[in-house]
Amino acid sequence: xxxxxxxxxxxxxxxxxxxxxxxxxxxxxxxxxxxxxxxxxxxxxxxxxxxxxxxxxxxxxxxxxxxxxxxxxxxxxxxxxxxxxxxxxxxxxxxxxxxxxxxxxxxxxxxxxxxxxxxxxxxxxxxxxxxxxxxxxxxxxxxxxxxxxxxxxxxxxxxxxxxxxxxxxxxxxxxxxxxxxxxxxxxxxxxxxxxxxxxxxxxxxxxxxxxxxxxxxxxxxxxxxxxxxxxxxxxxxxxxxxxxxxxxxxxxxxxxxxxxxxxxxxxxxxxxxxxxxxxxxxxxxxxxxxxxxxxxxxxxxxxxxxxxxxxxxxxxxxxxxxxxxxxxx
Amino acid sequence: xxxxxxxxxxxxxxxxxxxxxxxxxxxxxxxxxxxxxxxxxxxxxxxxxxxxxxxxxxxxxxxxxxxxxxxxxxxxxxxxxxxxxxxxxxxxxxxxxxxxxxxxxxxxxxxxxxxxxxxxxxxxxxxxxxxxxxxxxxxxxxxxxxxxxxxxxxxxxxxxxxxxxxxxxxxxxxxxxxxxxxxxxxxxxxxxxxxxxxxxxxxxxxxxxxxxxxxxxxxxxxxxxxxxxxxxxxxxxxxxxxxxxxxxxxxxxxxxxxxxxxxxxxxxxxxxxxxxxxxxxxxxxxxxxxxxxxxxxxxxxxxxxxxxxxxxxxxxxxxxxxxxxxxxxxxxxxxxxxxxxxxxxxxxxxxxxxxxxxxxxxxxxxxxxxxxxxxxxxxxxxxxxxxxxxxxxxxxxxxxxxxxxxxxxxxxxxxxxx
Numbered sequence: 001x002x003x004x005x006x007x008x009x010x011x012x013x014x015x016x017x018x019x020x021x022x023x024x025x026x027x028x029x030x031x032x033x034x035x036x037x038x039x040x041x042x043x044x045x046x047x048x049x050x051x052x053x054x055x056x057x058x059x060x061x062x063x064x065x066x067x068x069x070x071x072x073x074x075x076x077x078x079x080x081x082x083x084x085x086x087x088x089x090x091x092x093x094x095x096x097x098x099x100x101x102x103x104x105x106x107x108x109x110x111x112x113x114x115x116x117x118x119x120x121x122x123x124x125x126x127x128x129x130x131x132x133x134x135x136x137x138x139x140x141x142x143x144x145x146x147x148x149x150x151x152x153x154x155x156x157x158x159x160x161x162x163x164x165x166x167x168x169x170x171x172x173x174x175x176x177x178x179x180x181x182x183x184x185x186x187x188x189x190x191x192x193x194x195x196x197x198x199x200x201x202x203x204x205x206x207x208x209x210x211x212x213x214x215x216x217x218x219x220x221x222x223x224x225x226x227x228x229x230x231x232x233x234x235x236x237x238x239x240x241x242x243x244x245x246x247x248x249x250x251x252x253x254x255x256x257x258x259x260x261x262x263x264x265x266x267x268x269x270x271x272x273x274x275x276x277x278x279x280x281x282x283x284x285x286x287x288x289x290x291x292x293x294x295x296x297x298x299x300x301x302x303x304x305x306x307x308x309x310x311x312x313x314x315x316x317x318x319x320x321x322x323x324x325x326x327x328x329x
Numbered sequence: 330x331x332x333x334x335x336x337x338x339x340x341x342x343x344x345x346x347x348x349x350x351x352x353x354x355x356x357x358x359x360x361x362x363x364x365x366x367x368x369x370x371x372x373x374x375x376x377x378x379x380x381x382x383x384x385x386x387x388x389x390x391x392x393x394x395x396x397x398x399x400x401x402x403x404x405x406x407x408x409x410x411x412x413x414x415x416x417x418x419x420x421x422x423x424x425x426x427x428x429x430x431x432x433x434x435x436x437x438x439x440x441x442x443x444x445x446x447x448x449x450x451x452x453x454x455x456x457x458x459x460x461x462x463x464x465x466x467x468x469x470x471x472x473x474x475x476x477x478x479x480x481x482x483x484x485x486x487x488x489x490x491x492x493x494x495x496x497x498x499x500x501x502x503x504x505x506x507x508x509x510x511x512x513x514x515x516x517x518x519x520x521x522x523x524x525x526x527x528x529x530x531x532x533x534x535x536x537x538x539x540x541x542x543x544x545x546x547x548x549x550x551x552x553x554x555x556x557x558x559x560x561x562x563x564x565x566x567x568x569x570x571x572x573x574x575x576x577x578x579x580x581x582x583x584x585x586x587x588x589x590x591x592x593x594x595x596x597x598x599x600x601x602x603x604x605x606x607x608x609x610x611x612x613x614x615x616x617x618x619x620x621x622x623x624x625x626x627x628x629x630x631x632x633x634x635x636x637x638x639x640x641x642x643x644x645x646x647x648x649x650x651x652x653x654x655x656x657x658x659x660x661x662x663x664x665x666x667x668x669x670x671x672x673x674x675x676x677x678x679x680x681x682x683x684x685x686x687x688x689x690x691x692x693x694x695x696x697x698x699x700x701x702x703x704x705x706x707x708x709x710x711x712x713x714x715x716x717x718x719x720x721x722x723x724x725x726x727x728x729x730x731x732x733x734x735x736x737x738x739x740x741x742x743x744x745x746x747x
Contacts, residue, residue, distance in 0.1 A: 006536045013533040017526040025508050028519040032509030084383050098383070125382040143382050188713065296385065299442035300514035 031058075036082070039063045044079035046088050046112045048329055051286070053322040054086050056301045064095065064114060069286070069327065072318050081114050085126060087284075087326045090135025092163070096126035107140055109163070120168065124157060128234065128282050129324075132196035136163050139194035139203065158191035158205055160220060169220060172205065178226040179214070186210070193234035193282050194218075197241055204228075204235045204244060213254075215244065215263070232263065234282035236291075238309070239329070242266065245273075245283040245291045245309065260293060262309050271311040285309070286318075286327045294323035355473035356482045358537045359466060360489030365531035366428060367490055370455070371497025372524045373435060376505070380517040385443045406460035407698075411468075411691025415551045420465035420472075420687055421540035427462025428535060431455045432528035438521045464691035471678030471686060472541040479678055480627055483671030484619020491612035495605070500527075556688045564680045565689060571735040572673060572693050575635065576700030578731035580708040580724050582607070582662075588645045588717060589658060603659060610663015611670075618667045619675070627676045628739050634668025635732045637661045642725035646718060673697075676739075 038060035046052070050066045055078060062082040068074055083095035084105075093110030105126050109118040124142030131138050138161045160169045172191040177184050186209045194205040201221040207214045215232035218225040231252050235244040242265060247258035257278035262271045273291065281293045291309050294302045302323035307315040319325065414423040434455035441447035467483075474482035501520050508519035559565050586603040622630040644658045674690065681689035704727075712720040 001536075010533045010536055014530045017530050017533075021523040021526040024522045025504055025519045028508040028515040032515055036509065125379055127382055143378065186713070296443040299518075300384070 035059065035061050035063075039078045039080035041080050042113065043077040044081075044114055046091050046093055046110070046114070046328055050328050051292075051304075051319065052086065052088050052093070052326040052328055053304060053319055054083055054324040055321060056323055057321040061300070064093075065322070066328075067319055073320070079114050081110070083108075083324075085129045086324045087129045087131055088135075088328060089131040089133050089326065092131050092135035092138070094129045094131050094138045094140065096122065096129050096140060105142070107138070107161075109138065109161070120161065122159075127156070128158075128193050130194055130196065130236075130282070131326075133198055133239070137161065137196055137203075138163070139196065139205075141192040141194070155188075156190045156192040158194050160194065160203070162220070172207075172218065172225065175218065175223045175225045177207070177216075178224070179209075180227060184209075191216075193236075193246075195235050195237045195244070195282075197237060204237060206233045206235065213249070215246070228265075229263065229268070233258070235263075236283045236285060238262075238285050238288055240288050243309070245285060247279055247281070247283070248272070260291065260307065262291070262311070271309075273307045273309070273311055273315075274313050275305065275307045275315040277315075281323075284325050284327065286325075287329075292318055292325045292327075294325065296323075352474050352478060352482055352485060354537075355539050356470060356485055357489075358534070358539075359470055359473070360486045362428065362531050362534050362538060363466070363486060363490040364493035365534060366431070366528055367493025368497045368500055369435065369524045369528035369531065370431065370459075371494045372501040372504070372520055372527070373438070373455075375498035375501045376517060376520050380514070381448070384514045384517050385445075405695075406457050407464055407691045407695050408688070410461035411464035411687040411689075412551075412553075412556060414465040414468070414687040415556075415685050418551075419540065420469050421535070421538055423687075424462040424465040424469065425532060425535050427458040427460070427465075428528070428532045430458030430461065432458075432525055432532055434458065435521050435525035435528055439518050464687050464694060467674050467690050467694075468678075468687035469538065469541060471674070471681075471690075472683070473539075476679050477623055479675035480619040480622030480630070480672060481616065482619070483675045484616040484622075484667075487619075487667070487671040488612050488615040491608050491615065495608050495612060498605075551684055551688075555685060556692075559681070559685055559689050559692065562680075567738045568677055568680055569693055569696050571738045572677075572697040573700040574731045574734050574738075575669070575673075576697040577704045578635070578724070578728040579638070579701055579704060581701070581705040584705070584708055584712070585641065585645070585658075585662060588721065589655070591717060592645065593650065593654065603655075606655070606659035607662045607666065610660050611666040614664055614667035615671060618664075619671055622668075622672045622675060627672050628736075628741075630668050631672045631676065632732050632736060634665045634672070635728055635735075637664040637668065639725050639728045639732075641665065642721050642728065645721050646725070 044052070044064055044066045049069050051069050051072055052064065052066045055061060055063050055065045060078045062084070063078050064081045064083055064086050065076050065078045067076050081095060083097045085096040087094050088110070091112045093114060095108040095110055097106060097108060098104070099106045099121065105122040107120045107122055107126070108116045111117050122140065122142050124144040126140055126142050128141035129139070139158060141156055141158045144155050144157055157171045157173070159171060173189045177189065188209055190208045192206050194203050196203045201219050203218045203220070205216055205218060207216045207225060207227065212230050213233050214227040215229045215235055216225045216227050231249055232244070232246045233249065235246045237244055244263045244265060246261060246263065248261040248270070250256040250259055258280055260273045260275050260279045260283055262273060277295060279293050279295065283291045283293045286292050286306060289309050290306050292304055292306045294304050296302045301321060303317055304319040304322040304325045305315045306318040307313065410423055410427065414420045434451050437451035437454065438448065441451050470482050470486055471479060500523070504520045504523050505516045508516040560569065582604065589603060618630060640661050641658055644654060644661070649657070677690055677693050678686065708720060708724060711723060
């Protein structure tokens with residue numbers, strides 16, 4: 001091949017590739033522009049009888065939406081608020097979203113009409129979000145990662161915000177930890193998936209250290225955390241506070257996937273639910289008998305499914321094109 | 330090749346612009362391919378955590394599984410790639426295959442959708458491509474520049490490579506800004522597609538790289554036996570041991586940045602910027618320090634680089650705080666990389682017979698990478714059990730011992746055996 005041919009091939013190729021990239025980016029941008037302007041202001045509130053979620057439909061992706069709890073397949077109300085994760089309880093909403101560009105995120109506290117009342121910068125990639133039943137406490141989980149330069153290793157941090165005192169607890173890692181009743185110290189503590197009880201200051205969460213992923217019970221006032229059980233991830237406390245729904249690593253090995261399960265806190269009995277697909281989500285209770293969770297379908301699209309909390313029956317499609325479900329009782 | 334020539338100042342001459350002009354187009358062609366490819370791969374690296382967590386909602390453990398596949402894939406393949414390249418005497422073709430594999434993997438990310446397993450497979454293919462291409466590329470550099478200019482050649486190549494790594498994340502942010510990142514995976518897909526286009530352009534630019542295909546060596550020259558025989562040569566063996574010892578003394582970027590962060594309690598959002606600081610130092614200094622290595626000897630420059638690493642560890646132990654700490658630590662860390670990474674290859678190249686050069690380079694690189702992995706694990710453990718101060722003190726002591734050992738191993742001997 002002579003130099004002339006080489007230059008010709010290279011120039012043609014590079015120009016074609018540049019054109020392809022520009023067109024692709026332009027089309028993606030135009031599509032996202034339409035999505036960004038979707039929704040109706042005031043269409044979604046945190047009042048009762050509805051299910052709140054994050055839409056994954058092409059037309060209004062990312063927008064906080066709601067459906068009637070009695071008719072989840074029915075008409076959807078779509079708000080103008082966009083979030084990566086959303087949850088609500090007791091008239092307070094939590095919205096995790098990118099701030100500007102790529103590197104910074106924020107937690108927005110939403111009031112009953114989805115107006116932002118407070119913004120907190122988040123350091124790391126937000127992942128889990130919860131609100132206490134009374135709407136007074138909020139919790140989130142972020143992945144804290146470097147980048148290629150630290151081998152892509154990650155760790156998680158779980159934080160809480162108490163709206164009555166405005167006290168922000170950036171990480172639970174400073175709490176006094178007891179494992180199996182004994183005080184325990186380690187550099188590799190990771191917390192994620194907080195779920196609140198009605199009792200002030202009390203919560204459950206996942207704590208990992210070494211190869212264990214424990215269910216822990218925490219007390220924000222005493223700043224203590226104690227382990228209850230191994231192999232429990234992303235717990236979610238039932239409304240009657242007797243059980244915890246969570247994702248259980250199959251054979252204790254996360255590489256094999258997760259099974260949604262329910263743990264009875266008093267007896268320690270574990271009930272695997274009828275859903276046999278891999279659920280990588282923090283489940284949400286719709287009521288004392290039903291657990292909901294998101295299942296990704298194709299890239300960027302998810303559906304919310306529901307399954308009976310006693311292990312019977314079969315999973316049913318609850319809300320198509322949705323994730324981050326929260327019941328507003 | 331005699332060990333006695335390694336550190337010797339053979340061709341004294343100024344570090345002038347003219348001396349870089351003598352390098353020949355091939356080094357710049359290889360550098361351009363690396364630059365363009367690095368823009369592409371660092372674009373993906375920059376957005377991948379965000380994509381997995383925010384775009385696909387992967388939980389902590391699933392992310393860990395993907396990440397494990399990502400990092401564990403390359404060491405053995407590098408040796409295989411090196412040997413095959415020597416065996417078929419087509420270093421450019423093997424490197425090109427590696428570049429092409431990584432390019433196609435970028436499209437694979439779009440096709441993999443939300444399946445963690447598929448993403449793991451695609452990322453493994455990407456790493457495999459990187460493993461395949463590194464040793465043949467470095468062997469081509471050693472064959473593209475006169476021996477007394479190898480330090481400059483690697484310096485120029487590594488500097489161009491770093492420019493790519495520097496631009497990659499900026500390109501990703503620019504694409505996301507145009508395509509919109511807040512609401513969906515389209516923005517990420519746009520990054521992957523753009524990254525694919527850039528990587529493919531890099532493969533096309535490889536058209537301008539000339540392969541060095543020496544006449545076919547006598548049969549048996551390139552065999553597994555001959556490859557193993559490389560290690561019987563005292564020079565190669567000493568170099569490999571030195572590379573491993575120095576690898577053992579390096580604790581890993583992540584730890585250095587975490588220790589800095591620990592000391593100063595800066596917001597984690599600034600974390601990626603620490604790497605940018607180091608990279609900036611690296612790209613500015615790689616070519617000048619490579620030229621200096623050609624002038625005063627490669628061994629002193631490399632050992633000086635490790636001296637800079639000791640200084641980094643001592644700074645982490647020192648009472649110094651604030652911007653001075655950051656500037657000095659990151660600057661010296663950049664000096665460490667600029668004085669060691671390419672210079673080691675420039676040291677290795679002439680020691681290795683041309684027929685087995687790619688295999689030899691792959692062996693040295695793999696040995697160093699393995700030692701580096703071991704030291705990261707050990708450092709992590711000592712940090713956990715004995716605390717940061719003790720761990721850094723041990724690390725600094727290890728570098729000192731490693732520098733002494735390397736000096737003994739590689740210092741020019743007056744009476745070298747043939």
